[in-house]
Amino acid sequence: MADTVAASHQRGDEMVVVVSAMSGETNRLLALADEVNPDRSERETDVLLSTGEQVTIALLSMALQRRGVDARSYTGSQVRILTDNIHGRARILDIDSARVRGDLRQGRVVVVAGFQGVDAEGNITTLGRGGSDTTAVALAAALKADECRIYTDVDGVYSADPRIVPEARRLERITVEEMLELASLGAKVLQTRSVEFAGKFKVPLRVLSSFEPGPGTLITYEEDPMEQPLISGIAHNRDEAKLTIRGISDIPGVAYRILGPISDAHVNVDMIVQNVSADGTTDLTFTVHRNDYRKARQILDDIAAELGAAQVFGDDGIAKISVVGVGMRSHAGIASTMFRALSDERINIQMISTSEIKISVVVEDKYMELAVRALHKAFGWGEEAIQEKMPTAVA
Amino acid sequence: MADTVAASHQRGDEMVVVVSAMSGETNRLLALADEVNPDRSERETDVLLSTGEQVTIALLSMALQRRGVDARSYTGSQVRILTDNIHGRARILDIDSARVRGDLRQGRVVVVAGFQGVDAEGNITTLGRGGSDTTAVALAAALKADECRIYTDVDGVYSADPRIVPEARRLERITVEEMLELASLGAKVLQTRSVEFAGKFKVPLRVLSSFEPGPGTLITYEEDPMEQPLISGIAHNRDEAKLTIRGISDIPGVAYRILGPISDAHVNVDMIVQNVSADGTTDLTFTVHRNDYRKARQILDDIAAELGAAQVFGDDGIAKISVVGVGMRSHAGIASTMFRALSDERINIQMISTSEIKISVVVEDKYMELAVRALHKAFGWGEEAIQEKMPTAVA
Numbered sequence: 001m002a003d004t005v006a007a008s009h010q011r012g013d014e015m016v017v018v019v020s021a022m023s024g025e026t027n028r029l030l031a032l033a034d035e036v037n038p039d040r041s042e043r044e045t046d047v048l049l050s051t052g053e054q055v056t057i058a059l060l061s062m063a064l065q066r067r068g069v070d071a072r073s074y075t076g077s078q079v080r081i082l083t084d085n086i087h088g089r090a091r092i093l094d095i096d097s098a099r100v101r102g103d104l105r106q107g108r109v110v111v112v113a114g115f116q117g118v119d120a121e122g123n124i125t126t127l128g129r130g131g132s133d134t135t136a137v138a139l140a141a142a143l144k145a146d147e148c149r150i151y152t153d154v155d156g157v158y159s160a161d162p163r164i165v166p167e168a169r170r171l172e173r174i175t176v177e178e179m180l181e182l183a184s185l186g187a188k189v190l191q192t193r194s195v196e197f198a199g200k201f202k203v204p205l206r207v208l209s210s211f212e213p214g215p216g217t218l219i220t221y222e223e224d225p226m227e228q229p230l231i232s233g234i235a236h237n238r239d240e241a242k243l244t245i246r247g248i249s250d251i252p253g254v255a256y257r258i259l260g261p262i263s264d265a266h267v268n269v270d271m272i273v274q275n276v277s278a279d280g281t282t283d284l285t286f287t288v289h290r291n292d293y294r295k296a297r298q299i300l301d302d303i304a305a306e307l308g309a310a311q312v313f314g315d316d317g318i319a320k321i322s323v324v325g326v327g328m329r330s331h332a333g334i335a336s337t338m339f340r341a342l343s344d345e346r347i348n349i350q351m352i353s354t355s356e357i358k359i360s361v362v363v364e365d366k367y368m369e370l371a372v373r374a375l376h377k378a379f380g381w382g383e384e385a386i387q388e389k390m391p392t393a394v395a
Numbered sequence: 396m397a398d399t400v401a402a403s404h405q406r407g408d409e410m411v412v413v414v415s416a417m418s419g420e421t422n423r424l425l426a427l428a429d430e431v432n433p434d435r436s437e438r439e440t441d442v443l444l445s446t447g448e449q450v451t452i453a454l455l456s457m458a459l460q461r462r463g464v465d466a467r468s469y470t471g472s473q474v475r476i477l478t479d480n481i482h483g484r485a486r487i488l489d490i491d492s493a494r495v496r497g498d499l500r501q502g503r504v505v506v507v508a509g510f511q512g513v514d515a516e517g518n519i520t521t522l523g524r525g526g527s528d529t530t531a532v533a534l535a536a537a538l539k540a541d542e543c544r545i546y547t548d549v550d551g552v553y554s555a556d557p558r559i560v561p562e563a564r565r566l567e568r569i570t571v572e573e574m575l576e577l578a579s580l581g582a583k584v585l586q587t588r589s590v591e592f593a594g595k596f597k598v599p600l601r602v603l604s605s606f607e608p609g610p611g612t613l614i615t616y617e618e619d620p621m622e623q624p625l626i627s628g629i630a631h632n633r634d635e636a637k638l639t640i641r642g643i644s645d646i647p648g649v650a651y652r653i654l655g656p657i658s659d660a661h662v663n664v665d666m667i668v669q670n671v672s673a674d675g676t677t678d679l680t681f682t683v684h685r686n687d688y689r690k691a692r693q694i695l696d697d698i699a700a701e702l703g704a705a706q707v708f709g710d711d712g713i714a715k716i717s718v719v720g721v722g723m724r725s726h727a728g729i730a731s732t733m734f735r736a737l738s739d740e741r742i743n744i745q746m747i748s749t750s751e752i753k754i755s756v757v758v759e760d761k762y763m764e765l766a767v768r769a770l771h772k773a774f775g776w777g778e779e780a781i782q783e784k785m786p787t788a789v790a
Contacts, residue, residue: 048453058443
C-alpha cells in the first residue's frame with residue numbers, strides 16, 4: 001500500500017489513507033480477550049481491538065516516510081471521529097476534519113485508523129467489522145473528497161461470479177442502489193453500510209484491487225440513463241433455507257402472528273411470499289439464513305399447532321438467483337426474459353420476489369450455476385470478449 | 396495481578412492500577428518498526444509502542460471484571476496525562492485526575508496505561524523505558540494516594556545482593572535518598588527517575604514482588620532517626636573501568652581540559668579523584684562505564700599528548716563497593732569501620748569517593764564478593780537470622 005500511496009502522492013493527489021488492522025490481528029486480540037473473560041464489558045473490548053489499527057497507522061506512516069512522503073497518523077480519537085456510545089457497533093455522528101485539513105495543506109499524507117472512534121465522554125468505540133470502509137467514506141464526505149477508493153482483494157464488481165461464469169465482466173460503474181442490492185444478495189465486495197453511507201453523502205466510491213493495477217469499479221450515486229446497461233449484475237446465494245406453512249385462515253394479522261415470533265428469536269427473514277387460495281385459507285413461504293433453519297422450523301411448528309395450520313414444510317437445499325439493474329425502471333420485459341431463460345434450461349422456479357431494481361428467484365440448489373450462466377447469456381453478455389481471469393471472484 | 400488487585404479492592408482499598416506492556420511486546424513492536432523504517436519519526440514510534448499498554452489495560456480490566464470488580468481502563472491520553480512533546484522520552488507536565496476520581500467514587504478500580512501520555516496538541520507520547528513506574532508515582536502524587544506500590548520481580552530492597560551475601564536482609568524501609576544512591580550504584584530495583592519523582596512529590600513508595608506475598612520495602616521521604624540504621628545497604632558494581640592520567644601541570648582548568656572531551660564524546664564519568672603532588676604536577680583518575688573504556692582511553696591518550704602528560708594508564712578489572720545510609724550524617728566512624736574491614740581482608744583500596752550519605756571504594760574486581768561480605772558483617776548484620784531465599788536478588 002505504501003508504494004501505491006506514495007506514487008499517487010507524487011502525482012500530486014492530496015490523500016487521507018484509512019487502514020484496518022493487519023490480517024488476523026483482530027481475531028488474535030479477541031481470542032486473548034475470550035481467554036481472560038468471555039463475559040467482559042464491551043467498552044474494554046473496544047479499548048483492546050482499537051490497538052489493531054493503531055499499529056497499522058504507525059507502520060504505514062513509517063513506510064511512507066521511508067519513501068520520502070511526509071506522513072502522519074491519527075487514531076479515531078485523535079481525528080476526532082465522534083460516535084455514539086454503542087460499543088462494538090458505534091455509529092459515526094460527526095468528524096472534526098480540522099487537523100486532517102491542516103496536514104493536507106502542509107503536503108502531508110494523513111493516515112487514519114479505521115473502524116474506531118470516540119464517544120462524547122472520550123471512551124474509545126469501534127464501528128464493528130468492516131467499519132474501516134465506513135470510516136473512509138465518512139472521512140471522504142467530511143473532506144468533500146473527489147473519490148473514496150476502497151482497496152480489496154478483488155479488482156472490481158463483476159456482472160456475475162467469475163468462478164461460475166468465466167466470461168463475467170468487470171463493471172466500469174454501478175449505481176449505489178444496484179450495489180446495495182448486490183450486497184444484500186450475498187455479493188461481498190463491500191460492507192452494505194459503507195455503500196449506504198456513500199449513497200447518503202454522495203461520495204463517489206471506487207473498488208480496486210490491493211494487489212493488481214486497474215481502474216476497478218466506480219460506485220456512483222449518479223444515474224446516467226444513456227450509459228446504463230439494462231442489468232448490472234447477477235447475484236447468487238446458497239446461504240438460505242425455505243419454510244412454508246400451509247392451510248392457515250386468511251385473516252388480518254396472520255402474517256404477523258407467524259413472522260413475529262420468528263423475528264423475536266432474532267432470525268432474519270429475507271424473501272416472503274403469500275398466496276391466497278380459494279377456500280379462505282392461505283399459504284406463507286419465507287426464507288431464512290441456513291444457519292437459522294432448525295430454530296425457525298421449531299418455532300414454525302409451534303405456531304402451526306396454535307393456528308391449526310394444515311402443514312409445515314421446509315427445504316434447505318435451495319439457491320437464490322437475482323438480476324439487478326436500475327435499467328429495470330424504464331424497461332419492461334426483464335422478468336419475462338429471466339423466466340424464459342430458466343424455463344429453456346428446465347429449471348423450476350420455487351419462489352419469486354421483486355423490487356424496483358431487482359428480481360430474485362429461488363430454485364433447487366443443484367441448478368444454481370446453470371441458472372447463473374443461462375441468465376448471464378440471456379442478458380446479452382454471452383458473446384462479449386472474455387475478461388482477464390480474476391484472483392478472487394465476486395458477483 | 397488481577398487476584399492481588401481484587402483482594403485489595405475487597406478489603407476496601409481505593410485503587411488505581413498502572414500497567415506496562417506484556418513481556419516482550421515492546422521489543423516485538425520495535426522490531427516491526429525497524430523492519431519497516433529504521434529512520435522513522437519518533438512520533439510514529441510512540442503511536443506504535445503505546446498500543447502495548449493499551450492491550451494490557453483492557454485485558455487487566457476484563458480480568459478484574461471476571462473477579463466481580465467493576466474496572467475501567469484509561470490510556471494516557473484519556474486520563475489525561477499531559478506531557479511535553481519530546482517523543483520517546485517525554486516528561487509529565489500535568490495530570491487531570493477528575494475522571495479517575497469520579498470512577499473511584501463510584502467504587503471502580505481504575506486501570507491506567509503506564510509509559511504514555513499526550514502532548515498539548517493531542518499527539519501520543521511515551522516516557523521512555525521504565526516510564527510505567529513514573530506514571531504510577533505521578534498519578535499517586537496527583538491523587539494524593541496513601542501509598543504507591545511498585546510490583547517487580549524482587550520482593551524488596553536488600554542490605555546487599557543475596558547472591559553474594561546469603562544473610563542479606565530485606566529492608567523494611569529506606570529513604571528516597573538512600574534508594575537513589577543505591578540505584579545510581581547499580582542496584583536495579585527501580586528506575587531512578589520514578590524514585591526521584593516520589594521524593595519530589597513526597598509519595599510513599601513500596602516495592603513488592605509480583606510473585607510472592609510480603610510487605611516489601613517502603614521507600615519513604617521521611618527520615619526517622621530513631622529507627623534509622625547506620626547503613627541501609629551495600630551496593631556493588633562491576634560495570635566500570637578506571638583511567639588515570641599522571642604528571643600533568645596543576646593549573647586551573649586542567650580538569651576541564653581532560654574531562655571536557657570525554658563528556659563531548661557522550662561518555663559518562665562516575666568517580667573522579669585528583670591528587671596534588673609536591674612537584675607542581677597532579678594526577679587525575681576517573682571511572683567510566685566498561686563499555687566506554689576503549690573510547691575513553693583513546694581520547695585520553697590524545698589529551699595526554701596535548702598536555703605533555705607523563706603517563707596514561709587504565710584498568711577495566713575493577714569493582715566499586717559502596718555503603719549507603721542517611722545514618723552517616725549523624726554518626727562518625729563509618730569510613731574507618733569500612734576501611735578497617737577491607738584492610739582485615741587484605742583488600743587494597745584503589746580509589747575513594749564520598750558523598751553525604753555514601754562512601755564508595757574501588758578495588759580489584761576479584762575481591763568484590765569478599766569485600767561485600769566483609770562489609771555486611773562489619774556493619775553488624777552478620778549475626779542476624781538468615782532471611783528466606785530470594786527469587787532474584789538485588790542490593
